Amino acid sequence: MLSINYPKIENKSYPNLELSLIEPMHKLNLRGKNREFFTKVGKQLSIMLPVESNTSATIKNISALWLSPDEWLIYGKDVDKNLELSLNKEISNLNIGSITDVSDQWVIINMKGENVFEILSKGSPFNFNEFKKSKNVVAQTLLNHIDVIIHNQDTNNINLLVRKSFSEHLWLWINDSSSFL
Amino acid sequence: MSESFRSSETKFLEKTIRISFKFNGKTFYGYKGDTLASALLSNGIHLVGRSFKYHRPRGIMTCGSEEPNAIVQIGGNGVFTEPNVRATEQELYEGLEATSQNCWPSVEFDIGGINNLISPVIPAGFYYKTFMWPKKFWYSLYEPAIRKSAGLGKSPTQPDPELYEHKYIHCDVLVVGGGISGVIAANISADNGNNTLLINDKSSLGGSTIYQDDQNYKINEKISSDWLNNEINNLKNKENLTILNRTSLAAYHSYNFLLARENISDHKSLNERSNQLRQRLWKIRAKKVILATGAIERPLIFNNNDRPGVMLASSVKKYIDHYGVRCGNKNVIFTNNDTSYETALSLNKKGLNVSVIDIRKNSSSKLVQSVKKNGIKIYWNHTVVDTKGYRKIKSIQIMQLSDDGSNVTGKKINLDCDCLSLSGGWTPMVHLFTQSGGKLKFRDEDQVFLPNTAMSDQISIGSCNGDFELDDVVNNTITSIKKFLDITSTSFDNLNIHCPKQKENRNIWLLPNDKPLGKTKPFLDFQNDSTAKDIKLAMREGFRSIEHVKRYTTTGMGTDQGKLANMHALGIISEAAGVKMGSLGTTTFRPPYTPLTFGTIVGRGVGTFFDITRKTPMHEWHVENKAEFENVGQWKRAWFYPKGNENMHQAVQRESKTARESAGILDASTLGKIDIKGTDASEFLNRVYTNAWSKLGIGKCRYGLMLNEDGMVYDDGVTTRLGENHYIMTTTTGGAANVLSKLEDYLQTEWPELDVWLTSVTDQYATASICGPNSKNILKKLFPSIEFNDENFPHMSFKNAKLDNVDCRIMRISFTGEHSYEINIDSKYGKSLWEKCMETGKEYNITPYGTETMHLLRAEKGFIIVGQDTDGTMTPIDLQMDWIVSKKKYDFIGKRSLYRSDTMREDRKQLVGLITDDPNEVLEEGAQIVRDVKKKPIEMLGHVTSSYFSPNLNKSIALAVVRNGKKLKGNKLYVPMKNKTINVTVSDYIFYDKENKRLNA
């Protein structure tokens, strides 16, 4: 049997900061813009895709993250191969949008605790002042010069999505920054 | 040694904490709260360094960042050593070691002092003029000698063990400066709901007001320092206010982006610093900026004004009032304004001997009245004409000024003096304002440049805005902040302020002397030893622009950037040239405001974090199997896998041979991959690639070449049609991000009507590429259910497959010319897939090969690498790839450019092969190619782009771009190297298996 290998990211604790890897996690990239696309996706996910920029919508175990006016990323426990197949059937195959499996394109690191934004501000030019006070907001920005998607789920509890090939480097950087909080 | 110059009690020192430190090897003592400068002065030490050019003894002159003389080496000889530290800013800590710079063998006796004696022959421009010729002397004699005598301090020789970091901060209002106006500004801003950041370069807030103990200055019936102290305490409880002490602003860029350096542990003893950050660079984004950067006092320019013991009057006041240190016992204050009378009063109050020399004829200020009342002698309308004393000032000579101030008259008077306090008025610190693009205006009455029009949302308040009186400072600060923050009332409205007002002004930039200028040394820039003479010399030699005079005389080019010198230089130039100072302008103030350490600039970007590294899913396997790595963009790619004691050449020869004879495996996961969906996907590919795509069958792969609009090759790769409206495109490793942005560009701007969706999936898939005659056998074992014959699975086609129930895609494509397959799998299985291939291929001696072998194998086949064999000036025709350029398609990116007269020239550089006469001679990549070695000037025809020793052909092969190369096939050309000339013959660029027989072998 083929075995699964994730980047070398293990759970870590620092003062007021908990880091952990949230994998495996199925992730899908959705692209589309017409009404049919929104209706069909809404039906399949039981969520209306968020149209407000930099926001997310979460119902039960599916989160839909706004990435651009015609691009979303969905992930969560209820996102799986079956959902991917039925979305493909309803959307990709009918040419009303595009569904792409990006489960292994992105790695999710969860950061929890009062020091989350302390760490982020060491490497990101993004203004977190309002962001950290809001739930269900999303920022695509740079962290230590690496593209990231930051999903603010709850007070001081974020999911950080980073492209897999960058993930070990970013993980080292986060740990380095956390070691002198 | 006892601190015999500590004369009074002060609340700013912690007298219970005595601190020992070393200066030039001797142990001294000070207290917590001292700076190195105040501690030295408390021990009676003024002489701390030698000047840069003449090596004249120099003493502590100021108490802040403008200090030109007291720059020392800190931290001994170890890893913590740091040159050019201003003693006036360095806080004292237990065990601090400081040494004088720029002197040898010691600051007391310095051989370089001989320069002072010969100074008449080394005026401004001396080095430029003298060391011009003979040229060969420059390298052998002049440069080494100048290098040795130049430079301030010693740079550390070992890596810096300390930690530095960067941090972003966003605020509504940034207040720069912790003096009285900064404190008021921060108070008002925070009280009105603004997220406020206050930065202050000192260890605590309060500026110069906090030690103002004079009854003449009162706010709401309290002495100004008490009032301010109370306001500072009020700041502590404000939630939306952040105060950063020991933080100095380095740079003010456009869009209110500012950089500030915070000193975190520089004031702590070494054993208190362990594993702590030393400095932090704050990257500040502020919606609004309030500059309250203050003003610094000007010296006066007269003969021998640079002796140790000559100081700024306001600094002498700070040393006595703040640190309880007297700088001298026989004090003379030399001034042109009222503020320095505060120093006289402070010294008098401590029972010290003081007299005043004032170039004005009188003053009616209340301060002056107080001075007179205390029986202090004032010499009105007098100037200092000379000073005596080598290591410390001993006496001064003064004379009366003529009515117009242009000359001196009467008899010389000798005065004993061991500390001469200078005050030539005040210079507002407008550096940051101008860095941000602000334009200045000139105020004639007291000869100051002031902020005029700002480029960003900001204001200047307090003395940096030209308010020098307490009531003006406070009242104007409040008024401007109300307007700036749109506030109607503040808790500071209706303050009752009492202060004496500045009266008569008289300013003489260069004070007259009884001797001619040539016989005097009136220093302007103390650090760079430039005098008023040098400025006048520069003007005589024709320099007019302030920027030119600055560079010729080096005025203002020291580590203090001329904070003290610049205004006088301007004044003297404007007088000599007969131009108004306001119209002369200033030199450009550039960041950083005060010097930054390299550590602060790089932050954590050292070692592992110097650059970003991307790793493939198989990376760990490569490491375990001793691969050497090559950086390809940010990727770490396996370069070659040495066995035993193999060197790179041996490893590559073995890998290349095995790949052609049996089987090789390459980690190709780094190739860019873009998922393309939509009903117009085929049309889109037609437009972006040079060849035609509409007829590509589902399940088939095709190589594509992408051009820029200028017709030059931009990227290449294989694209596979997965479904009717679904493709997966591969790009070069380095080009992935740029290709995606270029494709998005066309989709979003030129062809928005196309129904195409692009998604980057580079990291989604791991790719193992297996090539060689046995590759088919290995694939058969891995995928028993698939028929691997040329009918069912021909070259340039693809199949979906399952490996242990995991989906994968197999493409039969080749970059080596061998029968070859690429297996793509979800990247979490990448390492496992690789291991499985290795295990399965064992019986065929499957050999992992790296990028070097990959490059060699493709070069044997004459396949280009975009970026190695192309450089943005090669068209597909130049590359002899006419076959891939569709003649039928109406348009594609770059098509029209292929028919420009220049791109159609026949004598363009073209891709050819080169064979060396000596088959063992491997050319150097980048080597130039010529036809005639003797012709002068030598004519370059082109250069070698790829070169290897081919183990499969057993000879050296190279690809090159050569002018008119297509027509030169068979011709002899030459590659001249340093020690020899290599003979080569132009050949076809395909060296191996021209008939492509091996693809189907």
Add this chain to the structure above:
Amino acid sequence: MFIINCPFCGERDQSEFSAGGEAHIIRPKQPTELSDDEWADFLFMRKNIKGIQFERWYHAHGCRKWFNVVRDTSNDKIHAVYKMGEKPPIK
């Protein structure tokens, strides 16, 4: 470092963007019909003015959308941002 108001994501640091040169240079629909000079005009000729300039920016590290910016090159002030296909809000 500018702050650029991405029409989709809002105000972001300049480091998230890349610049794409002068705006409103439309790719000719029929390049083959053009003379060398006309094609060169499209390909190479750019205004590079001091003053108000219309230019393209790409939110490379954000929403990956291209858009237009009106910037005064003499002082870097950005006067407006607008989406592709829209008319400049300022003349």
